[in-house]
Amino acid sequence: MNEIAKPAQRSRAAKWSRRGFIGAGVLAGGTLLIGVAVRPGNPVGKLGSLVAGGQGEQLINSWLKIDADNIVTAIVPHCEMGQGAHSVLAQMLADELDADWSLVRVMQAPADGSYVVTDTIRGFVAQGTLGAPDWLEPTWNGLFTRIGRLADGMITGGSSSVRTTGQHTMRIAGAAARQMLVGAAARAWGVPAAEITTAGSVLSHKASGRSAPYARFAAAAAEEDMPQTPALKAPGDYRLMGTDAPRTDIPAKVNGTASFGIDAVVTGQTMTYAAVRRAPVPGTRVAKMDASAAKAMPGVLQILNMGDFLAVVADSYWQAQQALNAITAEYTAPESSIRSSQDQFARFSAALDEAGEAGGKEVIALGDAKGAMAGAARKISADYQVPYLAHAPLEPMNATVWVRDGKCEIWTSTQVPLMARSAAAKALDISADDVTMHHPLLGGGFGRRLEVDYVIMAARIGQATGYPVKMIWSREEDTQKGLFRCADMSRFTGGLDARGRLVAYNNVFTQRNDPADACDCAFYDIPNKSIRVAEAELHLPFAAFRSVDHSQQAFFIESFIDEAAQAAGRDPLEFRLAMLGQSPRHKAVLEKAAAMAGWSTRPAAGRGRGIALTESFGTIVAEVVEVDMSSGKPRATNVWCAADPGFAMNPDGFRNQMEGGIVFGLTAALYGEISLRDGAVEQGNFHDYKLLRMDECPAIAVEIINGKHEKLGGAGEPGLPPVAPALANAIFAATAKRIRALPISKHFA
Amino acid sequence: MMKLTINGKVTAVDVDPAMPILWVVREKLGLTGTKFGCGMALCGACTVHLDGRPVRSCSTPIAEAEGKAITTIEGVAGPEGELSKVQQAWISEQVPQCGYCQSGQIMAATALLRDNPSPSDADIDAAMAGNLCRCGTYVRIRRAIKVAAGLEPAKGAPQTGSAQA
Ligand code: FES
Ligand code: FES
Numbered sequence: 001m002n003e004i005a006k007p008a009q010r011s012r013a014a015k016w017s018r019r020g021f022i023g024a025g026v027l028a029g030g031t032l033l034i035g036v037a038v039r040p041g042n043p044v045g046k047l048g049s050l051v052a053g054g055q056g057e058q059l060i061n062s063w064l065k066i067d068a069d070n071i072v073t074a075i076v077p078h079c080e081m082g083q084g085a086h087s088v089l090a091q092m093l094a095d096e097l098d099a100d101w102s103l104v105r106v107m108q109a110p111a112d113g114s115y116v117v118t119d120t121i122r123g124f125v126a127q128g129t130l131g132a133p134d135w136l137e138p139t140w141n142g143l144f145t146r147i148g149r150l151a152d153g154m155i156t157g158g159s160s161s162v163r164t165t166g167q168h169t170m171r172i173a174g175a176a177a178r179q180m181l182v183g184a185a186a187r188a189w190g191v192p193a194a195e196i197t198t199a200g201s202v203l204s205h206k207a208s209g210r211s212a213p214y215a216r217f218a219a220a221a222a223e224e225d226m227p228q229t230p231a232l233k234a235p236g237d238y239r240l241m242g243t244d245a246p247r248t249d250i251p252a253k254v255n256g257t258a259s260f261g262i263d264a265v266v267t268g269q270t271m272t273y274a275a276v277r278r279a280p281v282p283g284t285r286v287a288k289m290d291a292s293a294a295k296a297m298p299g300v301l302q303i304l305n306m307g308d309f310l311a312v313v314a315d316s317y318w319q320a321q322q323a324l325n326a327i328t329a330e331y332t333a334p335e336s337s338i339r340s341s342q343d344q345f346a347r348f349s350a351a352l353d354e355a356g357e358a359g360g361k362e363v364i365a366l367g368d369a370k371g372a373m374a375g376a377a378r379k380i381s382a383d384y385q386v387p388y389l390a391h392a393p394l395e396p397m398n399a400t401v402w403v404r405d406g407k408c409e410i411w412t413s414t415q416v417p418l419m420a421r422s423a424a425a426k427a428l429d430i431s432a433d434d435v436t437m438h439h440p441l442l443g444g445g446f447g448r449r450l451e452v453d454y455v456i457m458a459a460r461i462g463q464a465t466g467y468p469v470k471m472i473w474s475r476e477e478d479t480q481k482g483l484f485r486c487a488d489m490s491r492f493t494g495g496l497d498a499r500g501r502l503v504a505y506n507n508v509f510t511q512r513n514d515p516a517d518a519c520d521c522a523f524y525d526i527p528n529k530s531i532r533v534a535e536a537e538l539h540l541p542f543a544a545f546r547s548v549d550h551s552q553q554a555f556f557i558e559s560f561i562d563e564a565a566q567a568a569g570r571d572p573l574e575f576r577l578a579m580l581g582q583s584p585r586h587k588a589v590l591e592k593a594a595a596m597a598g599w600s601t602r603p604a605a606g607r608g609r610g611i612a613l614t615e616s617f618g619t620i621v622a623e624v625v626e627v628d629m630s631s632g633k634p635r636a637t638n639v640w641c642a643a644d645p646g647f648a649m650n651p652d653g654f655r656n657q658m659e660g661g662i663v664f665g666l667t668a669a670l671y672g673e674i675s676l677r678d679g680a681v682e683q684g685n686f687h688d689y690k691l692l693r694m695d696e697c698p699a700i701a702v703e704i705i706n707g708k709h710e711k712l713g714g715a716g717e718p719g720l721p722p723v724a725p726a727l728a729n730a731i732f733a734a735t736a737k738r739i740r741a742l743p744i745s746k747h748f749a
Numbered sequence: 750m751m752k753l754t755i756n757g758k759v760t761a762v763d764v765d766p767a768m769p770i771l772w773v774v775r776e777k778l779g780l781t782g783t784k785f786g787c788g789m790a791l792c793g794a795c796t797v798h799l800d801g802r803p804v805r806s807c808s809t810p811i812a813e814a815e816g817k818a819i820t821t822i823e824g825v826a827g828p829e830g831e832l833s834k835v836q837q838a839w840i841s842e843q844v845p846q847c848g849y850c851q852s853g854q855i856m857a858a859t860a861l862l863r864d865n866p867s868p869s870d871a872d873i874d875a876a877m878a879g880n881l882c883r884c885g886t887y888v889r890i891r892r893a894i895k896v897a898a899g900l901e902p903a904k905g906a907p908q909t910g911s912a913q914a
Contacts, residue, residue, distance in 0.1 A: 080847075081847055082845075082846030082847030082848065082884045083846070084846070244843075246840070246843060247843060249845075249848070250839070250840055250843060250844075250845050250848075251840060252848075253839075253845040253848030253851050254832065254836040254839045254840060254844075254845065254851060254855060255782070255822065255823070255825070255826055255830075255832070255836060256780070256781070256782020256783070256821065256822035256823040256825075256852050257782065257823075258782075258848050259781070260784075260848075260849060262781075262784070262785065263775075263781035265779070265781075271776065273776070298765065316764075316768065316772050316776050316777075317772055317776065317785075318768050318769060318772040319765075319768075321788075392883060393847070393849075393883055394784070394786045394792065394794055394847070394849045394850050394881065394882070394883045394884075395784070395786075395847070395849045396785070396786070441847070441848065442847060443784070443847050443848070443849030444847045444849060444883050444884060445847075446883075472785070474788060475786065475787040475788055475789070475792075652843055653843075656843060656846060656886070656889065657846075659885060659886070659888050659889070660846055660884045660885035660886065661885070662885065663882075663884075663885025663886075663887060663888075664883070664884075664885050685787050685788075685789050685791055686787050686789075686791040686792055686881060687789070687791055691881050691883060692885070692887075693878045693879075693881065693887075694873070694874055694877040694878050694880065694887045694890065694891070695874035695875070695877075695878040697885075697887035697888065697891075699888070700888050
């Protein structure tokens with residue numbers, strides 16, 4: 001885990017360099033980085049103009065501003081895609097600043113190099129927590145000396161916002177600003193700084209009875225020296241952190257005013273709209289098209305054959321899509337010999353067969369797996385598989401662009417605004433400085449919007465039109481032609497000793513992205529392990545999916561552990577607890593979930609309960625699922641979730657993320673499947689790519705174990721991994737039928 | 750020219766009568782609170798009211814709205830922006846995550862409560878099953894509907910969040 005500059009008891013954030021520069025991010029001594037001073041006299045005119053707003057506003061540093069009405073605006077470098085990052089990061093900043101929460105606003109940081117989320121990147125790289133996107137790869141070595149190449153690193157992913165930016169940037173910015181305000185007031189009032197207190201965005205000096213809102217000293221504060229080591233609060237002094245401060249983004253989401261990428265308008269310009277159709281099989285291109293019928297259709301402005309895709313530009317999106325539907329096209333022959341899902345899984349099993357008991361690339365080797373297996377009293381083995389999945393955020397991929405005079409303006413929902421900027425620049429062969437990004441709220445991301453394929457497509461369309469155009473993918477396009485959670489297969493052999501303990505563990509699977517340790521269950525005391533990856537070709541392109549490798553690995557591992565318990569003739573909870581002697585936090589979480597579910601009581605007839613335990617993105621989660629099989633088909637009636645994130649900055653927000661992760665995971669477990677026919681994706685819309693609906697949603701109870709640990713876990717992803725195995729294990733408990741391949745609904749069709 | 754009543758205001762638009770209501774309100778009238786999710790009446794993101802009845806605007810031609818009152822999410826609050834009970838409950842229960850589905854959810858819930866002021870769980874399931882939420886906020890939507898109906902107390906989160914700057 002990331003051990004950078006953790007805030008200890010009223011600790012000093014070491015080495016905050018005042019010489020820090022605006023541009024590519026700062027790394028002082030390799031320990032801490034922060035966007036620094038933006039104030040009069042600093043050579044930061046460009047940045048100032050990007051974030052400055054109303055009159056009398058004073059930028060204190062590049063992460064917050066205070067205006068004449070005493071409104072504090074936190075400038076948040078992460079994107080808001082539903083995870084509540086905007087609000088919780090502001091909450092952390094506001095707490096250190098002693099700001100009044102009702103006077104705090106959030107602003108999305110502009111796509112500028114100053115907001116490089118280098119700490120997030122470093123988190124990814126140092127821990128390998130999430131697949132560094134391709135563009136990061138070349139900087140993998142010598143990362144910290146080649147910081148300039150990381151200018152695209154303004155990213156939101158890896159459940160990292162609070163843990164990295166929050167802890168290492170927002171809190172420090174808030175604390176520093178507070179200290180500067182105090183300094184300015186002390187100077188003006190002629191009193192020692194130590195006698196000044198702060199609360200509710202007001203400075204007070206008790207002895208002289210003086211007080212003033214922050215706004216009064218905002219300008220003077222900007223003249224104060226930037227504190228080298230601002231003091232951070234100890235947990236006992238938190239006022240906002242750890243509370244359910246209401247989310248700042250919610251009011252706009254209930255009255256239709258929240259603006260998403262798809263809602264972009266180019267002020268003062270007539271909007272046009274593009275519908276697109278990519279070649280159906282990855283790597284293929286348009287060979288021939290007949291657009292004669294489409295040309296004559298109302299509203300059509302331009303029909304474009306871009307080689308890898310077709311586009312119709314029209315006065316309205318509906319007209320564009322209608323015209324696109326009227327175009328017939330032929331495509332080049334696919335190169336891959338994988339034509340069907342069966343072909344894909346045959347590749348996987350061939351790779352596993354070839355790897356055998358010892359082949360493939362070693363990931364974990366512990367003890368003597370071979371010897372222990374040979375000496376085992378009892379052996380079990382099982383193969384598991386999962387299909388491809390589409391992310392299916394409810395806002396389909398889209399981007400609005402205006403390319404003119406060698407410059408480009410882009411409005412889009414993205415998790416990686418700076419990367420989108422440079423990708424568009426590259427596609428248009430212009431400088432990234434000539435690309436202006438607007439990146440409003442995301443209608444869901446889930447990893448899909450870490451990719452910029454759709455931004456590049458829109459930029460190319462915009463180049464062809466020269467006028468503003470909004471490209472929107474149809475749901476079918478979104479489901480079929482994007483990037484996907486990989487399909488995968490995993491093979492296990494386990495050895496139990498005479499007392500029914502799992503003493504040998506042999507596992508090989510075919511897909512490994514991130515986090516690096518997702519394939520291991522290190523918290524269980526299993527003395528001899530061999531875990532390997534036998535890579536096999538994937539037909540569809542990969543994009544990180546909510547919880548990435550944990551989304552399949554948790555199903556594999558926790559299903560197999562359940563099978564081991566069954567083979568040992570032990571209760572699944574007892575079997576797991578017996579392996580958690582070295583992992584007291586995991587044990588507590590598992591016991592908590594079991595207690596919430598009333599594990600020791602017998603479920604009603606026709607029902608079963610299953611349990612699973614995972615750790616992902618620094619958060620330990622156990623879930624118990626109760627399933628009702630009385631209709632012959634599985635219906636999840638209850639999910640009990642216990643989670644230990646170290647410390648939940650906003651417990652209600654954390655709970656909301658657990659609930660969301662559970663529903664997302666249930667969709668994947670029950671229904672999620674992208675299958676192939678003739679090399680193309682078969683599913684198209686929500687009738688054949690089903691998502692869980694209200695009437696299928698179980699009751700969900702979430703409890704947080706709050707140890708006030710300094711190392712924080714994530715929230716956005718960790719709720720997802722345990723739910724699929726817990727459900728499959730529950731079905732086994734109810735029916736004695738073991739599910740080894742997802743989706744579950746296929747077994748009960 | 751087609752005469753339409755949207756959120757109480759009468760307006761005229763010049764569009765193909767077959768164009769779905771969704772694209773007319775979003776593109777021609779600038780009311781972008783109504784969302785596009787599937788285009789096939791499968792997700793509910795585009796839900797608006799026609800004479801108080803919820804319809805999927807992606808699959809309803811604008812011609813069908815002639816002579817009827819269209820209400821979109823922008824028309825749910827009172828004239829001074831006073832939030833409806835449903836909207837207030839959505840805030841008190843901190844329902845939205847990404848928020849993209851929530852206009853449609855609120856339109857569906859508002860119609861449900863108008864017809865059925867004290868819905869049971871089964872009533873809620875039936876009325877809301879057509880509205881997908883990819884972020885998975887169903888548990889909170891269910892609770893918020895009950896809070897709006899007065900069947901459950903609000904969780905007590907203050908009803909004023911600060912707005913997005
Ligand atoms: S967009 Fe109309 S129901 Fe999905
Ligand atoms: S809140 Fe994101 S889809 Fe419902």
